[in-house]
Amino acid sequence: MHPPVSKILVINDERLVLRELIKGLNSAARNLDNPCGIVFSGVTTAQEALRAIDNDGDIQAVVVDDTLYTLNSDRNGSRTLQMSALNLVQNITRFRPELNVYILIAQEQEDQVVDALFTEAVDGYFYREERDYRGMYRILNAQIQEKARTPFYDQLKTYVLMAKDAWHTPGHSSGDSLRGSPWVSDFHEFIGEHVFDADLSVSVPMLDSLMEPKGVIAEAQTIAAKAFGARRTFFATNGTSTANKVIFQTLLAPGEKLLLDRNCHKSVHHGVVLSGAHPIYLDASVNRKYGVYGPVSKATLLAAIAKHPDAQALILTSCTYDGLRYDLPPIIAAAHAKGIKVIIDEAWYGFARFHPAFRPTALDAGADYATQSTHKVLSAFSQASMIHVNDPTFNEHLFRENFNMHTSTSPQYTMIASLDVARKQAVMEGYKLLARTLQLAKEVRTQINATEAFRVLELDDLLPAEVSQDKIQLDPTKVTVDISRCGYTVEELQQELFDRYNIQVEKSTFNTLTLLLTVGTTRSKVSRLYDALMRIAREGRAPRRLYQTPDLPAFSRLRYLPRDAFYCGGEPLPLVDERDHVNRALNGRVSADQIVPYPPGIPVLVPGQVITAEIMQYLLGLLRAQRRTELHGIVYDGYLPCVRVLKAAEEQDLNRLRR
C-alpha cells in the first residue's frame, strides 16, 4: 500500500518569490512531522492553477496570492490583473469545494482582502512578508490532518486494541462464543476477528451514543456536514429507507399534504402511511420504448406546487436508479416560494459533491433535506446512510425524537465507522476516484457499443418525450444497456453472465440491464465485462423485438388517508370470479394495501385508493403474463390472488378526503 500524497499548490505571479516560497515550505515539510505526505509545488497564473486543480486529484489545498498580475510584454513592463484572488477562490471552491484555501496577503492590504474574501470558503491567511514557512506548514498540515481525521473509527480502533474484558452485549463477546466452537468457529474465521471485536454496544461510553451523540459520533457527523455542504448531518444505520421516514415524520403531521413522485422508492410510500400524510401523487414520465420511468415533468411539478401551496413538503428522487437527474434549482425555488420544504432522495447520488461533473447536488440546489445511501455508491457498509439537513427552520428536537423512534438502541458500530471512513475517502480522494470512474464509464460505453449486439442508452434514448425540454441530465456512472439485439431474454442473459462469466449486474427491466460503476470499479472488471459481452455477441443469435411493457393504469383517486386505510383490518377479495374473469365486486372498493409490480416498482394501488376496472385488468394481465413480475402486496387465499380492501363498515368510520 502506498503512503498518501497531499499536494499543496501555491499560486504567486512572481517567479523568484514563488521559488523561495516553495523551497521554504518543502524544507519545512521534510523536516517536520508529515503523515499526509505533503509536498508543495507552484504556478504563476490563475489559468495554470485551475488546470492543475482539474488534472491533479492529489491536490488537497491551495495557497493563493491575494493579487495575481501578468507581466505585459510592452516596453515599460507594465502589469495587468490576471484574476482577482476573490474570483480565483470562487472558481476553485466551485470546482472542488473539498480543497483547503489559504490566502497570502501583503500586510498593508489586510483589511481589504479579508473583507473581500470574508464570505468565501477561505480557511485562513498568511502574511507574505513574514516568510514563516514552518508556521505556514504547521497550519496547512494540521488542516489536512483534520480533514483526514476519522474520530469515530479512530476511537473504535483504539477501544478494540485496548482489549478490555467484555461484561456486556453483544452476546458473542468479541467472538469468544464462536471461536472455540466445533460447530460455528468457521463463521468467526470467515467473517474475521475484527468484525467481532468491533461489534460493540452503547455500554461502552467512549464510543458515544447514536441516539444522543455528544462525543466521537457527534464529531464525525460535524466533519461529515462540512464535507457534504450541509448545516447538519446525521448518520443513519438502517438505510435511506429509514432516513426518508424520519424526515416525513418530522415535517408532516397527519393530514398534511406531501407532494411526491408516484415513482418514489417504497420507503417513501411507507413513510406516507407512518406519518399519516395526505399524499398528492405526481405521475412519473415514461419511456414506453424501453419501459423506463423517468422524472416528473417540470410542468407537472410547477402546476402541483401552484395548486397545493398548502403542502408541507415535496419529495423527489434525483438521480433516479437509471441516473436521470432533475434540473433542481427552479423546482426548489418554486416550492420555497410557497413555503414548501424540499426533500431530495439522493440514495443513488451520495458521491456527487466530490466531482463537478455531477453537481449541483440537491443541497447545492437549495434542498432542505437530502438522504443518501452512502453504502450504495461510496465505501460504507450496507445500510449505512446519511441525512443532510439545510432546512433553515430545522426542528432538531422533533427530528431527534423521530430519529430515535426508528433507530435501534443497538446500532452496528462498524457501520458508523464505515460512514466516517467513507466521508474521509470522499474528501481526500473522491475527486480522483470519480475522475477515474468517469473515464471507465466512457470506456465501458465505447466497448459495449463495439459489440454491436448491445447498445448503451444515452440521455436521448432514456428521456421520455414529455421531459425532453426539462434540462434533465444523465449520471454517466449508471449504464443502461439495450439487450434486445443480443438474442437472449434478460433473464437468460443475466444467468449466462453469472454462470459463465462470473458477472452480477445491478438491475434489469425486460429490455435492459443496468450496470453501476462506483469508486470501486476497476479496469480489470471493465475488461472482463467487455470480453463476456463480446463472446455473447459473437454467438450471433437472432435479435428479439423489444418487449412492450403494459402502461401503468392511471392513478384513480384517494378516498381516505393511506394511514387510515392501512390500519383497517379489511378483507381479502379475489382478483378473479368463478369464471376466471376480473372480479367486478372489487370495482369501486378501496385498497388497504400498497400493490407494487416489480419491475417497474411503482405502486399501482396505495392504501386508501379506489380500485378501478383498469387497475384490475392490469394486475390480472401481469399475473397471467408469461414473464413473471413480482407483485408485492397481493394476498393469496390458497392459489387465489386477492387484494385486501376496506369493509363497508370500516369505510363508514373514516373521513373521506375532499377531492
Ligand SMILES: Cc1ncc(COP(=O)(O)O)c(C=O)c1O
Ligand atoms: C430511490 C431510493 N430511495 C431509497 C432507497 C432505500 O435505500 P436503502 O437501501 O439505503 O434503505 C432506495 C433503494 O434502492 C432507492 O432506490
